[in-house]
Amino acid sequence: MQGFFLDFFHSVSIVLILIGALVLSQLSRKGLNRYARITSANIRINPTTFSFLKNAISFVIFGLAIIVILHLIPGLEKLATTLWASAGILSVVIGLATQQTFGNIVSGIFIVIYKPFRIGDTIQLPNGNHGIVADITLQYTVINNAENRHIIVPNAVITRDYVINSTIIDDKVCNQIDIKIITQDLEAAMDLLKQIAMSHPDFYDPQQSDISEVKARNIVPAQVQVVDLADNWVTLRLSVWCKSSTKAFSMKSDLLFSIKKQFDAKGIRI
Structure with missing residues (x-):
């Protein structure tokens, strides 16, 4: 039984x-x-x-x-x-x-949950590589740089160090251009720099945006300062805000071209 x-x-x-x-x-x-x-x-x-x-x-x-x-x-x-x-x-x-493989998978899950960056964000890695996040897979994060080359970084590596994200909070960027000039009319050169900067289509004016009034007062959209003096020249620094981090480099290139062209026309030597 x-x-x-x-x-x-x-x-x-x-x-x-x-x-x-x-x-x-x-x-x-x-x-x-x-x-x-x-x-x-x-x-x-x-x-x-x-x-x-x-x-x-x-x-x-x-x-x-x-x-x-x-x-x-x-x-x-x-x-x-x-x-x-x-x-x-x-x-x-x-x-x-498979320790490294599972580490990449877990890191990829953390990226999706906590979102230190997202697809479409502009980021910079500690080694200086930067670009737009094109994809986040189980194993890797794919970054598309300015040369249209793909930087493939293991998720465990990218979460182990800091990342500069230019998009996640505020996409605006302040471009700074230093120019050494020879001129007799310094104020006219400074005013011309401001005019060139503010006429660019990607110029950011906080007074025409929807940000708060307090924040707008703290942003100087276009500023020209004297940063160095020498026997024969003066160094001016143009600080100008761009609407988007993805357009900042193109805007800087356009401004350099316009500055050279208009300064030559005004007889200001660079």
């Missing part, structure tokens, strides 16, 4: 373990599907890779369930113990081999 109840208990336990493994497998697959839908706008997941991840999780869950079931069957305890030991060794090997 005791043997009958023991066999019945083992049979019920095996059925419950299989049902639990099935439920856990389905919940895991639904969780991965939900994660993919939420992050699909920011992270591209290859369908083949995603399917592999779901099948791998199901395989691991049912593999563990089978090992537990073998423990319940008399005479197979040693086999189950051997399988547990093999699984432990295998997990250590896999963990060491």
